[in-house]
């Protein structure tokens with residue numbers, strides 16, 4: 001029964017688990033099948049061609065596993081490979097990215113005038129956020145900044161300490177961010193340092209991440225299309241293309257629960 005098939009989620013590594021976690025919380029009856037492409041991590045520095053190639057292969061893997069929905073839980077792949085994955089998947093499953101739901105959610109926000117976006121080099125250089133925002137809103141000033149050290153810093157466990165505080169201060173003291181009222185965390189790793197970022201701005205800047213927003217959009221889709229699970233119990237599976245104990249250890253921080261990673265090198 002298609003309703004009881006899993007929601008497929010993928011990222012370059014374990015960052016997308018922050019979004020998987022939000023889905024698990026909002027839709028506890030839905031099974032998840034997660035693929036972290038740890039063999040090709042980080043995506044932020046790769047060419048658009050490579051990201052499209054990786055994303056297509058992973059989407060194929062998730063379809064083979066019966067995914068009823070595919071979520072690209074990586075901003076870099078969302079920016080560079082969304083249309084490509086949509087074309088590849090066709091009518092076999094609905095494909096979601098993590099950028100469009102966030103851009104749409106801005107419509108309801110009061111006092112939004114100056115908006116910052118931080119993300120990987122790939123996401124920021126793609127100009128995806130500013131383009132999508134300017135197509136839907138004409139009165140928001142958008143300032144983008146690549147913050148490539150954040151993802152490896154988080155993965156190495158530098159959180160709420162002197163090193164992470166120094167890196168956050170160095171990036172976010174960006175003069176163009178002066179008088180910014182809202183900041184989008186355009187990388188699925190960044191929710192881990194969300195509170196630290198809010199604190200850096202003395203809690204005066206609204207900080208948005210994609211987790212809950214995307215989870216709600218998937219919920220709406222499942223209800224509207226009659227695809228919500230009817231099974232009483234969810235079963236999750238987590239795959240990585242390269243396994244190390246370190247990935248398993250840090251995945252717990254992103255999913256807020258101990259999980260077992262299974263090695264599945266789909267590139268062989």
Ligand code: DGL
Pocket residue numbers: 011012013015016041042043044045073074075076077119120123151186187188189
């Ligand atoms: N989690 C990925 C994203 O949202 C970034 C990490 C990477 O560079 O692979 O863009």
